[in-house]
Amino acid sequence: MATQQSTSANPKVNYKYRRKKAKQEMRQHVTSFALMIFMTLIAFIAVMAGFDKIYVYPILLVLAAMQVVLQLYYFMHMSHKGHGTVALFLYSGVLVAFITVLTFVTIVWW
């Protein structure tokens, strides 16, 4: 999105600012990438260690949800400014889908 670029007229300030931002962002990228690999490892270990399915399923689901959030915020730039409406639509979609699924597993297919 165009809103991410600094609008400063001074190219030097702009350059310095961008350098700093880029550095920060790179650190976040690497951190979240490491986290994601770590979580994937946990998922594999949980399955291979042969725990009971009742424990493995929720662990896998929670890890998956965390991975999606990391992906959205640190790789697809939702942490940046100007994504409020996108987030609103994303969350309302998630809410509607969640309630629908919840309805099915609780009252429809009791």
Next chain:
Amino acid sequence: MSTVAQKKGFLAVLWDYLTTVDHKKIAILYLTSGGFFFLVGGIEAMIIRIQLAVPDNNFVSAGLYNELLTMHGTTMIFLAAMPLLFGFMNAIVPLQIGARDVAFPFLNSLGFWLFFFGGVFLNLSWFLGGAPDAGWTSYASLSIASEGHGIDFYVLGLQISGAGTLISGINFLVTIINMRAPGMTYMRMPLFTWSTFVASALILFAFPPLTVGLFLMMFDRMFGANFFDASMGGNTIIWEHLFWIFGHPEVYILILPAFGIFSEIFATFSRKRLFGYAAMVFATVLIGFLGFMVWAHHMFTVGLGPTANAIFAVATMAIAVPTGVKIFNWMLTMWGGSISFTTPMLYAVAFIPSFTAGGVTGVMLASAAADYQYHDTYFVVAHFHYVIIGGVVLGLLAGTHFYWPKMFGTMLNEFLGKITFWLFLIGFHATFFIQHFLGLMGMPRRIWKFLPGQGLDMPNLISTVGAFFMAVAVIVLLVNIVITQVKNVRVGNDPWGDGRTLEWAIPSPPPFYNFKQLPLVRGLDPYWIEKMEGNTKMTPAEPLSDIHMPNNSFIPFVMSLGLFIAAFGAMYQVSWRASEGESFVWALPVLIIGMLITIGAMAVRSLKDDHGYHIHKEDLLDDEEGGRE
């Protein structure tokens, strides 16, 4: 349209419309093709009513009757009501928010052509061996057993036009979020824009379930899958869930923009600010949200059990609350206003009791226990025609009269308009009010004929007579349109004299770039504010400068045409039982060629840069009115 008036040949005009990406021209395309399908659906309805006019009638055969009722419902919802609403959204929303076009003009055109080809494909079924015959809901237990290609036409046609609708919905979301004029905050948006916004969000969330359902149905019927076949381990109820998870929001997709049109009309002709604007916005959003929580009220008798039925019953009744808020706000808008009863205002005033009657029977149907009695009777038919005709169609007719000057620059004749209104209103109530009682007497819906001497004869005859009133009303409207366009008396910016929102601040029809300078919005009903301060024009928010415009493109037409061709291939590569084992060797190549056309068109679009063009400042200054610098 050029800034200089010039005569163009028919072919040039046709080419212009085939390639246009201008939201105002796409609006006219939506209006004409939606209007055409409205007439087709209307003729189907008239045949249904003639068949049911007298007991034991043999006007049409039983099989044809099933096709007629299926195509009437499908056509009216998908090919008439939605495109007509899209027509008004396209014509008005960009003007109301002070934008020069929608966010993605190319996609706007693609959305239209997908809808158009999907609709044509669906209706070609009449000439190619029989239309779909499993009802507009096309319940899987019935439709996967339906012989012939009827259901295949339904599945593929709706899949194509549904993609177009989804594209258009997303386009309006992006437009309204990103392209509002300076000062046009969310809480200053006119209510038609708000309801378009919410309806587009509903399209975004509701159409994917339909797409999934149609996709599964397509595989069941054409590629040997068994998603809905219980004997093969499938589940036929899944279709009903998928269909209604889409289908209930769908009816709000229809009614919310109609609410928006009425809100504009009430405020304009009561010469008052809309009462309870914030509450209206909140109610619109709430109706949209609740619309996703109630789908199973269409399935009370499926056997979901008392818990599910009770919860869905309560959720359904909850929708009456925001709807009631809106009804009272409209009445309070009129309260103490200086009302002028123009044709649009007549429709708006008649809408309140008509729609409320439909809402009340809706609450009756929502009581799950009582619904076992009403289910599948004419009571349901009466209910949904009261909300859809009393709400959506009255809204469309009102919008036609109200926005006609803005779209075409001419004013529909008020006298003929009022004749249309009275004929239509009387006909509508005569047709459907009595159907409540037919339903309560036990007449099932979707039956081909009924026997004499069961007390059903007279009410059915009255109902048919009412339908003829509506047909005459529509003919009067068409005559009105022809007379108006032939006379061609041009009108100015604000032909109603009381326009409140931005679209009335610019010429009718607007120049192709809409706003020479984007207007500065200083509050709700910005044009009214300026008028009250003695200004004749909006205050510009930017200096006059070059305007960037998109180029016309033929690619959307080609993309949609490719899918249209591919659909024939997909359909005829199965030899369905009724086609007597006929095998079509050409089917698979046609499927591949069609897909290649679409993919090729997409590739051309992706690889060829199209930067559009600029209208230069000097040309804008030359344009008659001249901008302020």
